Amino acid sequence: MDAILLQILNGLDKGSAYALIALGLTLIFGTLGVVNFAHGALFMIGAFCAVTVQRILNLSYEVVDETQKDFLGNPLKVKATYVESWFGPEMGGAIIDWAVPIAIIFAIPIMILIGFVMERGLIKHFYKREHADQILVTFGLAIVLQEVIKYFYGANPIQTASPEALSGVANVGALFGTEIFYPVWRIVYFFFSVVIIGGIFSFLQFTTFGMVVRAGMADRETVGLLGINIDRRFTIMFGIAAAVAGLAGVMYTPINSPNYHMGMDFLVLSFVVVVVGGMGSLPGAVLAGFMLGILEAFASMNEIKSFLPGIDQIIIYVVAIIILLTRPRGLMGRKGVMEE
Amino acid sequence: MFGLDKKDTRMLLVVAILTLCAPFILNPFPTDSAMAQFNAGYPDLMQRFVIFGIFAIGFNILFGLTGYLSFGHAAFLGVGSYSAVWMFKLLSMNVVPAILLAVVISGLFALLIGFVSLRRSGIYFSILTLAFAQMSFNLAYSVLTPITNGETGLQLTLDDPRVLGVSATADGSIPVTSLFGLEMRSTFEMVVGPWAFQFNAGYYLCALVLLAAFYLSIRIFRSPFGMMLRAVKSNQQRMNYTGLNTKPYTLAAFVISGMYAGLAGGLMASMDPLAGAERMQWTASGEVVLMTILGGAGTLIGPVLGAGFIKYFENIFSKINDTVLHNWFNFMPDGLEDFVVFIVHPFIGKGWHLTLGILFMLVVVFLPGGLVEGGQRIAKWVKGRKDKDDSSSATKTPAE
Amino acid sequence: MGILEVKNVGKRFGGLQALGDVNLSVKENTVHAIIGPNGAGKSTLLNCLVGKLIPDTGSVMFDGQSVLGRKPYEINQMGISRVFQTPEIFGDLTVLENMLIPCFAKRDGAFSLNAITSVPSETDVLEKAEAMLVEMNMADKRHMHSASLSRGDKRRLEIGMCLSQEPRLLLLDEPTAGMARADTNNTIDLLKEIKEQRDITIAIIEHDMHVVFSLADRITVLAQGTPLVEDDPQNIRGNPKVREAYLGESA
Amino acid sequence: FTNDPTGSSVTLGFNVPQTGPYADEGADELRAYQLAVEHLNGGGDGGMMNTFSSNELQGNGILGKEVKFVTGDTQTKSDAARASAKSMIEKDGAVMITGGSSSGVAIAVQGLCQEAGVIFMAGLTHSNDTTGKDKKANGFRHFFNGYMSGAALAPVLKNLYGTDRNAYHLTADYTWGWTQEESIAAATEALGWNTVEKVRTPLAATDFSSYIAPVLNSGADVLVLNHYGGNMVNSLTNAVQFGLREKVVNGKNFEIVVPLYSRLMAKGAGANVKGIHGSTNWHWSLQDEGSQAFVRSFGTKYGFPPSQAAHTVYCQTLLYADAVQRAGSFNPCAVVEALEDYEFDGLGNGKTLYRGEDHQCFKDVLVVRGKENPTSEFDLLEVVEVTPAAQVTYPADHPMFAGGALGSCNSGA
Amino acid sequence: MNVKPDFSKNANAATTAPAFLSVWDMHAYYGESYIVQGINFNVHEGEILALLGRNGAGKTSTLRSIARTGSPMVTQGEIWLDHQPLHLMESHEAAAAGLGLVPEDRRIIAGLTVEENLQLAQIAPPIGWSIERLYDLFPRLGERRKQEGVTLSGGEQQMLAIARALARDIKVLLLDEPYEGLAPVIVDEIEKTLIHVKEQGMTTILVEQNAVRALELADRAVILDTGGIVFDGTAAEVLENAELRAEYLAI
Ligand SMILES: Nc1ncnc2c1ncn2[C@@H]1O[C@H](COP(=O)(O)OP(=O)(O)OP(=O)(O)O)[C@@H](O)[C@H]1O
Ligand SMILES: Nc1ncnc2c1ncn2[C@@H]1O[C@H](COP(=O)(O)OP(=O)(O)OP(=O)(O)O)[C@@H](O)[C@H]1O
């Protein structure tokens, strides 16, 4: 029983990660109709925002410690961070400890800016081009972004820990009168996702912004003839999508140490989630994200793996195939979006 | 000639000459010069050029004509490779049965996947094919290891049965692939002054197959069937109300292109009898998509160009390292040399991906029709300089 | 018995009864016009005939066979061709290729894997397509991309494509809308001629009364999903109910 | 024979992952190769050439020929690795190929070198199969393997955690993972441990939470992570997140074991590795003369200590050169003969033997632990035990290595 | 020789007529095909101008050039609306400046309901008729406000396209074949509406195949042929000039 509850929690948690990544993608891909292979790269850049903030906070000067030796036998240079020397070890230590949450504050403007630049500089010319061309250009961009990050940060994962106060486990089972321990940061991630998803939903639902962008997608020219500057709205949409991707990345770093190709790892999966959810549907993408997350969590249970070996490796694809064959436009897709 | 019109015949001849003379064309630099690094005329890479050319030509029959973007074509290539290697393990080292089986099995596999996937169109179709291919890849990598030998890839061993051949040669090694006794790896080297040119049996087999595949694809493009496929891409609704059943058309295109992929996979295994699961991964499927678009989707020659372009980078650029750079630039003063090497360094060797990414972007931005358009622009420019008053360019002919 | 027998056909869209209870009989080798106010259900009715929509109730018989439950391409192969209200052509193909496709469909059936011969060697089909282009007065545009035709031309092309299939029943949904007067007259003449020569039955939807009255042998007036009257053109013109509901003063 | 160097120089092929998840390891290997070439050609301080028990190498190249090298990118894919190796052989005339950072790739390239008639010095490859069922006459491995990890770890684990333990295995679902799982399970079961469950995880997995969670309720008190690279970094991080290390099961502290460790991985997993045990081929903190010499020349040139991958490939380059020198010929068959059953010392792991029957090398294996208080970013592991070679040696016909045949050496002639 | 007037200042009635909308020497291309070949004309405030010509004459292209849609591409020329230089604007700026186009293929936006299609027109100022008032004008639209716009019948879509233009406060209304597909009674209705808005000072350019009908409504007429102007004068002149009518309008 506990095992099942735990897997449901895992599923929700995985699902919230998938949903958040897919949400950003569906804004660009499902709504603006751009097959954005660089979305994974945006996610990755978000994660590296956290790495960078951590590095900046850890910027340090060297003090030679004669009592210790380094690997070549020379006196050891001990590093002392500026932050700690400015704010004192107590306060400074706390600031460094909270690097990931602090990174969120920096990541939002940075990601929005990256989104704007990407859209204005490149993607803008590709709305009317074929999907094939969009794939080529965004894939090229993804490679470039990835290689740039690799050039500066290397290929190995870089550990980025959550704040001390938010690591460790909490007893979620207390709610049900049992004991189920679950990592605190994952719970934080889940609620963070829910807040972001809710925020984006209400923005697109309670304002006309979403409708206008959808209309612009269907027929840019006519929307322009109605006096609407659709270009600007597309840019904003792109900025939002980039920010969502980036935030997903920042928050993900304590769960898994980021590396330069983490975006590519998630890319295919996020396309699958978006399409299974149905093109052009935000709720669809979120629903599909949670659904696939939960199914994946269950498929990796020993009880299931023992009579369906390897099912956890293909469960997502199997489910995707079944859904797409039974529901022509995924879970909640809109008619006519990218069907030709 | 060959039932083709003049333009197509000319193109076929050009391709024939290029592939048959590739050992010369691809080795323009003397072996000992600093530029020898850029020579691509060695058997393995030449084989890769044509094999991936075949793969891309086949992909283009589906994508270029019908607009259905399959993201799982590598699965057929993988299936072809596995079938061929199994043939080498069980039957004999002759490449003919291996290639035939590769084509047949991948055709059947394509029939199955196509039949299901083609129930949807657009992005939904793409994701279905992707899902099937990723499933195949994941299973091949793990659960199906008895058939695929997992991560290592299916290899020949000394104790394979090979009922029509020998398990091991007299001196205790694994026999090599051959065409009725002509070993695929046999290479004749011709040394002309400082140049060395390699003529490899396997390459010429691949080249001939490429020419046949290319010829067939021209016929398909110019046939009523090809026209129907373009019509499907243009307006399915009209097709249906014109009394045509689009499903068999797209399915036939899917199967044909799957068989091309299987052919490529079979050839690949014939040149180098190993079949790795990564051949089926989505990145491999993505690669053929990129090749086709980069070269020019829907054109005849484009996919071959795209395939060559990407493979060249993968194999040549990735092998340039700092030492090589220092060799090239050592005519410069030391400081400048270091500086130049420092600037170029991120783009070569392990940075070859970066260069490739930048080139992808440059090509799509500046040559919307892919490399073929680049060629056309050059041709037009040359022609335009020859006769300035040729104004017939206004009508847009379907590119080749 | 007409060649086309529509019996008790009804179709709902959600809360809207688009077709109530339609009975219609079209006699062989006549031109039968269907007119009526906007949103009366004319196009919906046509959609039910070609398999684009499946009616909720009723039956549709063509030449003694039911068309219901058949795929659009099967219905077309039975001999029913349709021209759409907004032109449906192969925009990426040239005008000539557009014309070739129905000719191939006529000759080879619903599917043929004819991947080896080249299009230019199919002389019989080519000739037929060329002849049709000449007939439609579009021969000089044969190598244009059909997407870049003006709209009147697109419509003429579509009519030509349907005619080249030599259908037994031709369904036209506002074929002359947006066509210049001269071409409208040409089209009227062409349709008349074809009807005479080819033993063809035509069902036409039109708002242009000039076209309706010059062509139709019989007219059905549809209003709110049900036939109001069916009669000869003269009687329709005089019918006060029709004048009020549909024609207005301008008739 | 294939690519007989006729000129004044000889070309070696360094085939390492330059892109993909193991690119950093590949980069470190390349650095070591360059260093080795420099030393062979008489540059630098000579590194381990000075401590090597064989004194054949003179610093004038190999057999008097200047050593040149070409590099290639394996992308950690069998196909790409073979393509790259082929181009080195066909285009650049390499007489020896070395490198790699994964067993699948190593085995694939080893097969190719066998067919082409060149020597293959496997780089970082830990699967039993490389010198087990996929062994090849033209290939040699300097790295240790899954069996040896198990054999080295078992006594240490026994001392630390006792003989009454329930182990839960999480294993990357591909050949390397399976052989390691088999080896470790066998070694620990021999101690009296009980294996509760062996669970395969997809190679592509990034979040292991749904595999970690069942561990909590399984009654296991030890978790063995048969993962490498990014997989290991993530699974270990996840295991720590789920509080496994604070748990007490069956009255004992819950423990995690990572049988194959590397410093680069330890860096990725950060603080999570503290106190976790595993085995490694070599570590820069070893105090023997050879290791010290190597660390000194590598550290001086690049500013940080070498990884075990770097050490392995450096040794292999020297060993190959030495074998050619001793054989007096580049002929692969002569080199094979010179390397088979060759015993030497001074390359870091004490006395080392290249066994003729399967071309596996036998030397001391290190058991290491994540350091509690690292003094620098390189000082992440500490050596707890140097397991003597004798203890990890197994008979060539051991069932875990059965199947396949070495065949005979191929010179390509 | 034409002399280019100065549009930017309050134009002097003595030199040029006080044109409200002026098109000066406009050239436009679709890719490489030269479509609008240097045309000049003026429209005065509050007048209805009929723009006539055969299929493919370039009427639609002219309207689209004025509305700054970007296709065809205007390579040369100036367009002034009430002293504002339209030729320097993008389509949304031109729309904000007071231009409204009812496009020939209606361009109802897929995925939006009837009401959303109308709301969309009122997002950017200036706002014209209220949505309720538009429903009064076209009751059929009011009944179908929640229906997806593209599933409307042809005529209903045309109503929606016109309503959408009126939903904005525009100075110049460009109508591309607004009567197409509409029942005769509705055409009468729309004609009345056009007269009504004209009385309120709206300027209109009307492209219509039914030339007689258009000319009866219009004050002035411009006739296009192969991208150039062949006639510019009062509507009455065209109606009287049989030669002109026969040659360019086939009536
Ligand atoms: N898919 C649909 N969903 C809901 N309502 C629909 C749908 N299709 C058509 N309708 C409605 O059904 C009615 C009949 O439409 P239809 O297109 O048949 O009219 P019509 O007689 O052809 O009119 P017109 O002359 O204007 O073209 C219209 O009111 C239309 O809004
Ligand atoms: N997208 C396009 N690309 C290329 N040429 C085009 C395009 N659209 C129209 N044309 C050409 O431009 C010319 C003028 O077309 P336009 O649509 O302006 O004519 P029109 O006067 O509106 O005709 P109609 O009465 O048929 O609507 C035609 O010859 C047409 O073929």
Ligand SMILES: [Mg+2]
């Ligand atoms: Mg209609």
Ligand SMILES: [Mg+2]
């Ligand atoms: Mg027009």
